Amino acid sequence: MAKAKKRNYFDEENFRKMLYEYQEVTEVGEDGKTIIKTDKVLQEKMVKEIEKIVNAIIMVYRYYIFEDYDDLKQHALHACFTNFMKFTPEKGTAFNYYSIISKISLLNYTDRKKKHRNHQNIEDFTFVLEHREEPNYELFFDEVEDTLFGIIDENFIGKKRTEFVKIASVIIDYLRKTKKFVSKSDLYAWGRSLGIKNNQIREFVKEMGVYRAEIFEGIE
Secondary structure: OOOOOOOOOOOHHHHHHHHHHHHHHOEEOOOOOOEEEOOHHHHHHHHHHHHHHHHHHHHHOOHHHOOOHHHHHHHHHHHHHOOHHHOOHHHOOHHHHHHHHHHHHHHHHHHHHHHHHOOOOHHHHHHHHOOOOOOOHHHHHHHHHHHHHHHHHHHOOHHHHHHHHHHHHHHHHHHHHHOOOOOHHHHHHHHHHOOOOHHHHHHHHHHHHHHHHHHOOOOO
């Protein structure tokens, strides 16, 4: 009896062939985002394949409980689509790469929608916040992210570099949501939900400890 194919709903080899062809025929504007010319038929086929990944993630993680299914799907598909030109073999499999992008985009989307639903009248906080300067978390995390990626690019190569880039992306995304480390177990759970093992995070933190001064330079 023949063994069932792993992830038989997504054809990794066929998708990567389409993706590489797409990258060759697609012309992007100077902003690096606007598509000037591409193969629309090929693009549609790729989106249909990615839709299999997105649908599975929405169902497995039950995101449809929180938001409209079609809205979730379109948001994740758009996130993957905007990364079609960024995929390279060094990033691992297309399946894992676009699975992580889908999960992160869905987590961000549902989190933003939740904050909107729970938003209270700003007038209720006028007195308390009147003289308080809100920290610029986004600027802080942008700087930490740039520093981390710079350290990784300069000091790691091959599989180690690819792994560390993924872990750094996941940790920064976690920090953007929580604005702090809630707990190790919470961070590990977050990482596992995106395909990152506990020992991978521990190794990353240990290796980055050598560059602690550089990462937190100028932070009071």
